[in-house]
Amino acid sequence: MIKIKLDIDNQIGKVDKNIFGSFLEHIRDAVYGGVYNTDSNKTDADNFRTDVIEAVNDLSISNVRWPGGNFVSGYHWYDGIGPKENRPQKKELAWNDIESNQFGTDEFMKWCEKADVEPHICVNMGNGTMEEAQNWVEYCNSNDDSYYAALRNKYGRNEPYNVKYWGLGNEIWGEWQIGHKSAEDYTKEAVEYAKVMKRVDPSIELIACGAGFDWNITVLDKLIKDVDYLSIHMYVGNEKYAIGDHQGVIKNEVNDYYNYMSTGELIEKNIQAAKSQIKAVGNKYRLSQDELPKLCIDEWAALHWWGDEEGYQNYEDALVTAMFFNSFINNADFVKMANNLSLFINVQTIFTKENDILLQTVYYPMQLYANYRGNKAVQLNIVDVDNYKHDGREIPYLNCSATVDEEEKKIYLNVVNLNLEKSYSVQIINQNLEINKEVIVREILADDVKAENTFDNKNRVTLEQRVMTISSNNFEFNFAPHSITSLEIKY
Incomplete structure (x- = not known):
């Protein structure tokens, strides 16, 4: 019989609430028609969709990265402030669209306050300038x-927004990116961006743009003492989703279930x-672990489609989403922030019509892991688990993680059973603990x-x-x- 041994003293690290972040980009319906809508009776006085805000609240989203994404490498924040009738309407080159600039910095900040999430801004290191980032x-x-603080006051906001998290560009390593650079050129600029941005506010935390091995080593060699992530x-x-070589992508175009489930190993x-x-x-x-930058996985998703036609996430995508969270928890000593595409309205997680909303299958593992968890990750000892073979490798059928809340005296055991047809009876062994006789079971089936x-x-798949x-x-x-199962065990 398979055994899962729980020992709450064998801890990995603190589970940071920021791993339950999201990502909002000016693409398709994500902003205009999604979070910001002038044509729906579901909006408030600021044209924010209240049903989207409610869905965000139910996910306990901690921080939202904005404005991109590829979009940011051609975005100039000056265009999105001040009276809306004076804002320029511009050609947008990342996604070949027209940007109205009706949703800019102040709108994003107000939306974050209403949604009770922390803002996370990525600056333009594509065709932007160091001075532009400094002034932002x-x-x-x-x-x-100062001039820009006074300008903010003029436009109606007296108190500073105190944005803590700032990304130094987006995917500058990619040839598709506006302002694409080599690792050496990016690093030279990022050092200077970091310098002026932190001189304006030394309390901010900076996120360096990472990629593959050679890029990361070059960037870290010069920036490791200047950035926090x-x-x-x-x-x-x-299935139909297609993307290039994007830092190790699995594409289930052949509709092979176990190929797609091998995602957990890739993550x-x-x-x-x-x-x-x-x-x-x-x-x-010679830096200690406390001095090292941590990991920020500020774009991640299990995407079911990326075409022009309408498409929905399926239950396979929900299983993969749960495995992402298991990996984040099992690496809680280094993974301190993560931003899912959950606010890519009508692409991922949340779909909207004019006056209606749909929560996709992937919504529910996000809701489960964010709301029912402890604050410290626990290392599990799993014995006699079954494996399946994929590309000559042995992959466990059970993908697991665990957290503990020592103040509330609760353990949360998360198990994703990848076996398509077989259930598993597992013995849960609690080492050194006396537990309550009632266990709360939460399942996504x-x-x-x-x-x-x-x-x-709407409710074929739910929690x-x-x-x-x-x-x-x-x-x-x-x-x-x-x-997908979570067991809440009280001790």
């Missing part, structure tokens, strides 16, 4: 008689590689891994909760085939 920090965070992006795709591989790169450069400069939530059938009574300190639980 001043506009947002200064509380003195190294970012990496991770996308995986199901872990990418995180371990980035951790080792940070540690290697840190060792060169589906009768078919291709199951989708649609506007005609369900029940209470299970156990008779002893160690107990058995049957994990259903292709399932």
Whole structure:
């Protein structure tokens, strides 16, 4: 029998709330028609969709990265402030669209306040300038008689926004990016950007643009003492989704379930590689682990489609989403921020019509992991687990993580059963603990891994909760085939 041994003293690190972040870019309906809408009766006086804000609140999203993404490499924040009738309407080159600039810095900040999330701004290191980034920090965070602080006051905001998280560009390593640069050229500029931005506000935290091995080593070698995070992006795709070589992408174009489920191994591989790169450069400069930059996975998603036609996330994507969170938790010592595409309205997680909203399958693992967790990650000891073979490798059918809340005296055990057809009866062994006889079981289940939530059938996949009574300190639980389960154990 498979055994999962829980030892709350064997801790990995603090689970940072910022791993439950999101990402909002000016693309398709994400901003205009999504979070900001002038044509719906679901909006408030600021034209913010209240049903989207409610959905964000239910996900306990901690921080939102904005304005991009590829969009930011051609975006000039000056265009999005001041009276709306005076804002320029411009050709936008990242996604070949027209940008109205009706949703700019002050609108984003107001939306963050209403949604109770922390703002996370990425600056333009494509065709932007160091001075532009410096002035953006001043506009947002200064509380003195400087020009841009006074301009913010003039436009109706007296108190500074105190934006803590600032990204130094987006995917500058990519040839598709406006202002694409080599690692050496990016690093030279990023050092100077960091210098002036932190002189305006020394309390801000900076995120360096990361990629693959050679790029990361070059960037870290010059920036390791200047930045607080190294970012990496991770996308995986199901069926029709297609993308280039994007830092290790699995594309399930052949509709191979177990190929797609091998995503969990890829996520872990990418995180371990980035951790080792940070540690290697840190060792060169004799930095302690507390002094090292941490990982910020500020773009990640299990995408089911990326075409022009309408498409929905299916239950396979939900399974993969849960595995992302398991990896973030199992690497809690280094993964301190992550931003899912959950605010890419009508692409990922949340779909809207004029006066209606749909929560896709991937919404529910996000809701589960963000709302039902402890604040410290626990290392699990899993014995006798079944494996499947993929590309000559042995991959466990059970993908797991655990957290503990020592103040509330609760353990949360998260298990994703990847076996398409087989359930597993698992013995849960609680080492050195006496536990309550009632366990709260939360499950996300589906009768078919291709199951989708649609506007005609909104609740085919959802989060369900029940209470299970156990008779002893160690107990058995049957994990259903292709399932996502969280056990809340009180001790």
